[in-house]
Amino acid sequence: MTKLDTNLDDSHIVRAVLEGDTEAFVVVYRRYNALVQSLCWDATQDVAMAQDLSQDVFLRAYSRLASLPDSERFAKWLVGVTRNVCREWRRSKSRDRHDFLGQAPDAAQPTNDMDALNDKLLQAIAGLPERDRVVIHAHYLDGENAADMAESLGLSRAGYYKQLKAALGRLARELGSKEAMLE
Amino acid sequence: MTRQPTGDNARKAHERFRRHDERTFMVKLRRQQPDATSVERSHRNFKSAPAWVSAILVICAGGGLWFFMSGVDPQQAYGVVGVRDTLMQCKNMRVKGRRYQPVPGGAPGELREIPFEWYVERPGFYWITTGDDPGSYAVGDGSRHVDVNATTNTATTGRESPFTAEVRVERIIQRLIVGGVLGDSPGEHVKIGVDTVNSVKADVYEKRFQRQHGAYTRRVVWVDRVSGLPVAAATYHGEKNGHERPFFRIDSIGLNLTKRPNLATVTVPVGFQVEQTDNIGKDVHSISSGHIGDERFEFRMALLIDHGAVLVCWHYQDDADKQTAPNEIVFSPTGAPDRAFEHHPLRRTWINGRYWNWSLFAPGDGDESLYEHHESFRLHVGMRKATSSSSVTPLRFERARLADVILQAQSSTVPPPVSNEPNSLEELMAIVSGGRQLL
Numbered sequence: 305m306t307k308l309d310t311n312l313d314d315s316h317i318v319r320a321v322l323e324g325d326t327e328a329f330v331v332v333y334r335r336y337n338a339l340v341q342s343l344c345w346d347a348t349q350d351v352a353m354a355q356d357l358s359q360d361v362f363l364r365a366y367s368r369l370a371s372l373p374d375s376e377r378f379a380k381w382l383v384g385v386t387r388n389v390c391r392e393w394r395r396s397k398s399r400d401r402h403d404f405l406g407q408a409p410d411a412a413q414p415t416n417d418m419d420a421l422n423d424k425l426l427q428a429i430a431g432l433p434e435r436d437r438v439v440i441h442a443h444y445l446d447g448e449n450a451a452d453m454a455e456s457l458g459l460s461r462a463g464y465y466k467q468l469k470a471a472l473g474r475l476a477r478e479l480g481s482k483e484a485m486l487e
Numbered sequence: 488m489t490r491q492p493t494g495d496n497a498r499k500a501h502e503r504f505r506r507h508d509e510r511t512f513m514v515k516l517r518r519q520q521p522d523a524t525s526v527e528r529s530h531r532n533f534k535s536a537p538a539w540v541s542a543i544l545v546i547c548a549g550g551g552l553w554f555f556m557s558g559v560d561p562q563q564a565y566g567v568v569g570v571r572d573t574l575m576q577c578k579n580m581r582v583k584g585r586r587y588q589p590v591p592g593g594a595p596g597e598l599r600e601i602p603f604e605w606y607v608e609r610p611g612f613y614w615i616t617t618g619d620d621p622g623s624y625a626v627g628d629g630s631r632h633v634d635v636n637a638t639t640n641t642a643t644t645g646r647e648s649p650f651t652a653e654v655r656v657e658r659i660i661q662r663l664i665v666g667g668v669l670g671d672s673p674g675e676h677v678k679i680g681v682d683t684v685n686s687v688k689a690d691v692y693e694k695r696f697q698r699q700h701g702a703y704t705r706r707v708v709w710v711d712r713v714s715g716l717p718v719a720a721a722t723y724h725g726e727k728n729g730h731e732r733p734f735f736r737i738d739s740i741g742l743n744l745t746k747r748p749n750l751a752t753v754t755v756p757v758g759f760q761v762e763q764t765d766n767i768g769k770d771v772h773s774i775s776s777g778h779i780g781d782e783r784f785e786f787r788m789a790l791l792i793d794h795g796a797v798l799v800c801w802h803y804q805d806d807a808d809k810q811t812a813p814n815e816i817v818f819s820p821t822g823a824p825d826r827a828f829e830h831h832p833l834r835r836t837w838i839n840g841r842y843w844n845w846s847l848f849a850p851g852d853g854d855e856s857l858y859e860h861h862e863s864f865r866l867h868v869g870m871r872k873a874t875s876s877s878s879v880t881p882l883r884f885e886r887a888r889l890a891d892v893i894l895q896a897q898s899s900t901v902p903p904p905v906s907n908e909p910n911s912l913e914e915l916m917a918i919v920s921g922g923r924q925l926l
Contacts, residue, residue, distance in 0.1 A: 333512060338501070342504045359511070359512050363512075363516065460793045460795060
């Protein structure tokens, strides 16, 4: 197993992987898996499928790591890979003649009011523009560290907070709330 | 009444994404072959690719195999990506090279070669050759500075603060070494071939920057194919007629040396006339200065405080009418004059007969990512009679060091009055974000 410092930034980890330390890739997997899963969930609306798809995203990212133009922008690039994998999944799904007509059997069924509320929230997020979705997911998944992640997504800290505020505003409007209750 | 989701709901809703099936993933990863085709095949949810796509993939895989078997390192795709970061993270550097100058009174195009050597050690040790005489050098260690002039046989010495030495070291690294290797002009490096330099097999990259009237600057950098580290670099100036001359060349770059080279110490050498001074380090903060008619300008410290936002200390004044403030201030990335930054004036202070300005410039169009890799900016200042445009390359510091650097820079470059405290990093970021309350 790699002895790599898990606090290293993405560019160091990418370099270690490119130099042959395959195990180092698990560090970025841990770091970004939740974000990738959340974006895959946006596309699939299915938790199990999102988990499978997110692994495909990381495998594809690993296999194409040498083509990453700027290792500092790994996270932004990974979001692009996620977008492509999800797009391909949608195309594949639309071609699939054996699609279920109803809801997929493994889709999470809300079991109580709280679950229904959470689902309503996630569906509303899924309806937002991609940049909004990314900052909102990063915010709720990574809390205080979200701004660090957002920096590597191509936003400054200030830009991140601007984008987050705007995204939360749009989400509040999407949910029919007159004021932003989400912080 | 319909219940509205709250932030807590949002956090709980996101908990479902925290499931890390790491073990399964690592099994898949270890099975993964280092070519893209296997991933495409492993994606069981995807339909089979059309036959022509498969054919291309097979050809590509074959090409990759040939590439590998022909002895070319398949992991050599570093390019120049990461070179800047590598240089910025080094503890010490030793660079030797040559610069070229027209021979005074010589034939047209005749050049003389001036060797140089720089050794820097973070945070505050430096030893660099200075001037045209090979025996001239400056050395400092964060407590004392010695400037030896072999032409006049004099040595100037005095105390130097650790902060001034640190700024000097960063300027040597960021302006001279990184700038000398990669340049600060906009544009992308393009691979133009493979070469062997200092017994190292290197990829050769080139970047061209078009200047006025058909002239251009061509920068070349040799990057070690195995380590991804820069080996050598050169800059050429070309004319519209295609005539090109060397301007600057770095012959060797030593990084993270285990031992300090045997260089002159921070003492005045025997036989030199000594000049003691308390003025050491005043020059280090100055970026550029000049006059246009009665108007004079000077740019001092410039710091990159976040992606794109720049803190600049500058002075611009009409000596005949000291009360007149510039009527136009435009700050934009070099090569992108239409992407002007928002100007946030911080302070205008009257010191020793001059108004000194501290300004914060932040990307104004909201797309801050565009400015991440801009190294150089232009500050265009318009007065009643004339306008001036000067290049500013802000220094970068590690985030952990930045807050203190910002305070020290404001205190030491142009000391503010006691009642006017320097702005902290947090205050500056709040200004950029347009309101701390949003955080």
